[in-house]
Amino acid sequence: MKQLNLDSLENFSNNLVLYGAGMIGRITKNYLDSKNIKVNYFCDSDDRLSGKIVDGLEIISRENLGKLKRDMNIFISNKYLKTVSNFLITNGFKNIYDCSKIIEIFDIDNFYSKKKDVFELQGGSGDYPLFKIKREMDFYLDMCKKEQFISSNYLLLKSVDIQITERCSAKCINCCNLMQYYERPEHSEFDSMFKTISKLMSVVDEVKEFRVIGGDAFMHKELHKVIKTLQKYKTKIIIYTNAKIIPKGENLEALKGDNVIVDISNYNNEASFRHDDLVNVLKSEKINYTSNKIVKWQDCGRILPYIERTEQELKDVFFNCCNSDLVSILHGKLYRCPYSANGTNLKAFPAEKSDFVDLLNENIDNEKLKKELYNLIYKKDYLLACSYCNGRDYSTKWIKAAEQTKKRLPYTKVS
Numbered sequence: 001m002k003q004l005n006l007d008s009l010e011n012f013s014n015n016l017v018l019y020g021a022g023m024i025g026r027i028t029k030n031y032l033d034s035k036n037i038k039v040n041y042f043c044d045s046d047d048r049l050s051g052k053i054v055d056g057l058e059i060i061s062r063e064n065l066g067k068l069k070r071d072m073n074i075f076i077s078n079k080y081l082k083t084v085s086n087f088l089i090t091n092g093f094k095n096i097y098d099c100s101k102i103i104e105i106f107d108i109d110n111f112y113s114k115k116k117d118v119f120e121l122q123g124g125s126g127d128y129p130l131f132k133i134k135r136e137m138d139f140y141l142d143m144c145k146k147e148q149f150i151s152s153n154y155l156l157l158k159s160v161d162i163q164i165t166e167r168c169s170a171k172c173i174n175c176c177n178l179m180q181y182y183e184r185p186e187h188s189e190f191d192s193m194f195k196t197i198s199k200l201m202s203v204v205d206e207v208k209e210f211r212v213i214g215g216d217a218f219m220h221k222e223l224h225k226v227i228k229t230l231q232k233y234k235t236k237i238i239i240y241t242n243a244k245i246i247p248k249g250e251n252l253e254a255l256k257g258d259n260v261i262v263d264i265s266n267y268n269n270e271a272s273f274r275h276d277d278l279v280n281v282l283k284s285e286k287i288n289y290t291s292n293k294i295v296k297w298q299d300c301g302r303i304l305p306y307i308e309r310t311e312q313e314l315k316d317v318f319f320n321c322c323n324s325d326l327v328s329i330l331h332g333k334l335y336r337c338p339y340s341a342n343g344t345n346l347k348a349f350p351a352e353k354s355d356f357v358d359l360l361n362e363n364i365d366n367e368k369l370k371k372e373l374y375n376l377i378y379k380k381d382y383l384l385a386c387s388y389c390n391g392r393d394y395s396t397k398w399i400k401a402a403e404q405t406k407k408r409l410p411y412t413k414v415s
Contacts, residue, residue, distance in 0.1 A: 004097045012073045014038040020078030021059045023136045028077045028099045029055050031106055045394040075099050079143045100144040103137050132290045150378050155204045161211045161328040164188050168215035169244035170271035173405045174301035178342040179215050180409045194229050196332050199359045203370040209236035218245040224254035238263050243275035255287045262289040267402035297401040300392040303348045303411045307387050318382035320393035332360040340385035347413040352384035
């Protein structure tokens with residue numbers, strides 16, 4: 001990608017597409033508007049958005065982007081910079097830039113106070129409080145610096161999923177974390193979990209946020225102990241829930257930390273039937289939260305029989321997957337994605353040693369451990385799990401979210 005010079009933005013006017021119609025794209029569009037720089041289109045990988053108007057600008061599909069002249073300037077305004085950049089280069093576009101220079105200087109506090117309504121999501125899909133916008137901006141800037149981190153051996157994890165339980169308040173048929181397959185779901189054992197986290201933090205350079213998940217994190221009555229342990233690392237702590245359980249006592253108190261955010265998946269059905277009650281409690285207790293209304297999700301939440309794919313096909317599945325960098329800790333091991341973590345734990349496919357790092361291995365020193373983590377995070381091209389997964393990019397079929405089942409789903413364990 002080329003370096004963007006903010007002093008010459010006028011050269012891009014009326015010959016410019018923003019690739020990514022989400023938060024980063026909309027911030028960039030508003031900045032360019034303030035400088036009287038005309039943007040021609042948004043483009044987005046999600047074809048469902050094609051033809052819609054956001055902030056006065058039409059969203060075009062990747063197919064229609066291909067009909068534009070190849071000297072069009074493209075600003076990549078989503079976090080999948082490498083994936084999008086490779087797509088654009090493959091299709092003959094040469095003037096490709098990231099938006100980091102704009103995001104770095106954009107005064108989001110001032111803008112948000114004046115135009116909060118600008119950030120209402122299309123279709124009323126959820127709340128967008130200021131802290132959530134800043135979180136996305138930070139993620140984007142980190143992704144822009146990823147190649148720099150790789151070359152300097154700086155081990156940055158934008159997030160780490162801490163799976164504290166296999167139990168969930170819902171029974172979703174197509175849960176991408178595979179909770180629907182657990183016959184006897186258990187809580188994670190705290191002593192080994194805390195040792196795992198401590199070991200990880202002794203070798204990585206930075207973790208942007210911990211994502212406390214299950215199942216449903218509120219299923220664990222001692223969630224507060226997890227939050228207290230994570231607090232000492234001075235990073236964001238995101239607690240995920242389906243809004244079927246209202247936390248009480250110590251668990252509720254623990255959510256009041258300034259760096260704690262409750263992230264609600266609102267399925268608007270029986271899986272989230274206490275959503276409004278939960279939101280009212282969080283508001284009254286002045287707890288940071290965000291609520292995301294989810295109507296559809298992608299058909300990637302099933303354990304499939306082994307799929308015969310070429311090495312290149314496996315690389316493509318992994319490279320284009322939006323979950324491939326959701327680093328997950330489960331039972332002492334760090335995996336590259338939650339599907340790999342739970343599929344391995346369920347013995348749905350063989351445990352491929354190169355697909356995880358055993359953080360409780362006492363026979364490895366910190367230098368070697370960091371190298372193993374570096375290779376898993378920065379060098380891995382695909383996982384064994386990709387041969388059992390439907391994939392998760394914008395070409396994956398969209399299905400109704402959170403349809404419920406009363407019984408666990410059957411699957412075949414490997415011997």
